[in-house]
Amino acid sequence: MVLSSGKLHGETEPQPEIASNGFDAASNLPRVVGPIPGPKSRQIFEAEQCHIAPGRQRVSLLAGLALDHGEGATLTDADGNVYVDFVAGIGVASLGHAHPALVNALARQAGRLMVGTFATSERAEAFRLLTEVAPPNLTRAHFYSGGAEAVEAALRLARSATKKHEAVSFWGGFHGKTAGVMGLIGDESKHGYGPLAGGQYLVPYADCYRCPFKLTYPSCGLYCVDFARRQIRNSSAGAVAAVVVEPMQGTAGNVIPPDDWLPAVKSVAREFDALLIADEMITGFGRTGRMWGIEHSGAEADIITVGKGMGAGFPVSAVLMGEQISHAEPFARPSASSSSYGGNPMAAVAVAQTIKTIRQEKLVENSRAVGAKLLGRMLQLKEKYEFVGDVRGRGLLLGLDLVRDNATRRELSRQVMEIIFKEALRRGLLVMGYFPRVRINPPLVITERQAEAGVEILDEVFSYVRDEVDWRSGD
Missing domain, CATH: 3.90.1150.10 (Aspartate Aminotransferase, domain 1)
Known part of the structure; x- marks a missing residue:
């Protein structure tokens, strides 16, 4: 088929570079x-x-x-x-x-391919770069489009790996507005949407300036963690699959817990044979002065969800996981963890270019x-x-x-x-x-x-x- 330009259908011209606007x-x-x-x-x-x-x-x-x-x-x-x-x-x-590097990368890809049903070199590179900058225990990933979608996927993965169904989150926390994760929200924004998904429990975050127990860190001895432990034990049916936590809470007001709090939360998760999911939507990709917010505490997450800054404006999110967990079924079955737009070449290029630029420009x-x-x-x-x-x-x-x-x-x-x-x-x-x-x-x-x-x-x-x-x- 010949187009009006004289080009054959499927024949493409080299895409022009979008020049930097000279921004200083x-x-x-x-x-x-x-x-x-x-x-x-x-x-x-x-x-x-x-x-x-x-x-x-x-x-x-x-x-x-x-x-x-x-x-x-x-x-x-x-x-x-x-x-x-x-x-x-x-x-x-x-x-x-x-940013000229991102604009040019996306412009080039837009003229080549946009759908992500099959493997592409762009997605292979994005996965490689993402796992390079991920914590060393997280070697596998899936791409999605938005934050709530990724958190829901992480919960499905945790259920598959533990064969349990409950989840614990924190007062003041935010993990998206879809029905599957709305019960994890730790404020009043979920009012009027009930009944919400069952088996989701809330415990206090280490918001030290507004401590609900009127205690002072460090003399408090992380009382909020002891309270959380008792709250989970008294509320749960004994089937906690995951503890979902923001290393630093964004929506609550950019709240920063003490560095020893997250390791204590990890120990509580282990007491209940649950996985620790670090929701790094706001804290990941350099936002906190380290690549990952969880790095400040030294704690190790079993699963990380990330988005926002990972695509630098292009809608993309991801779930990072370890090798063993990645094979858990039913999550690992064909089509069980896929997404229509997840990992499309445009999103993959955005992720790869963002990582490259973060590295190159320090x-x-x-x-x-x-x-x-x-x-x-x-x-x-x-x-x-x-x-x-x-x-x-x-x-x-x-x-x-x-x-x-x-x-x-x-x-x-x-x-x-x-x-x-x-x-x-x-x-x-x-x-x-x-x-x-x-x-x-x-x-x-x-x-x-x-x-x-x-x-x-x-x-x-x-x-x-x-x-x-x-x-x-x-x-």
Whole structure:
């Protein structure tokens, strides 16, 4: 078949390289050129609202922005305002926005093949690179498309390997919104969806700043672990297949437990002959200044789920497992663990290029170095502003607790937090600052100068709130 171009059907031309736009990350700083949101943003946002169903992300609804493009660690809206990005698509944009290496790799692959039913060299390379950077005990993997899908697959794998069916997760935890994992959510967001899947139990996380037992680490002796042990024993039917845990909790506010907590959790899992599943959706791929969040504790997971930053914006997730577990049936039977889009060549290229770029540009090291600078500056804000109650961080995963009173640790009201979010926005900073537990997780490519620009904006906003807002008020 001859096409109008004169080419035979199936004959392809070499795909052109998409050139770098000359982006200089060191000089790309926030720049406000008009009102926020501006008229073009408003028009696009309102046009979308005419047809999109309710339930979009809160950060999008509060901002009311329409984005036009991104470069590195900045985003530009439809009206030309430039923002430092402390959100990164909620930890997704590990390589920043429009990284030339990723753009070129995906463009080349789009002109070749997109479906993943059969083996491809792209997927073989992605598996090889992923298992190279994985913890040494995890030598096998499956690709999926989203986080909840991967966590559900991990639960099926754990059931297959242990021949048991129950799962334990943690207060404050988040593992996706599909029906199979909603019971693992450790907050009120699951209310109204019941009945949920049975055999799923929740125990306390080591959220030391807001310890539910009003104890202090380390004198507490990790009482939360002893409590969890008793809770599991009293709640379970004796069939715990897995303990599912985030090495550091993202949705709860970038909560960082003590390093000795995760090994203690692993010991509890072993007491019940259960597998430890580390959900590294937010903490994996360099986010915490190490390749994996679990590395900080020295604990070893039996299964790891990963996504978000692994694809640097392309939708892809994975389940990592050991050799022996990988053969457990029924999970290992033909078609039992497959996925329509999992491991398609586009996703495989995204994974492979992300790993290559993280290595070549030393982004784990950048996360550690810039994150340490950010943490130091946040601690200065804590000393300066009475309402900054807690500051914590590992690499480029940082959190702040904003409180009305440091003794009671009562949170700032939602009204005050929305003021903080919008004041930051109109100065050129996108940050998940609309809840009293502020989350900071910028792209791994962020420079010290860009990070400092973001902190300077936070400093300005906090100064405004201290001087001009009745921050102790509100519901």
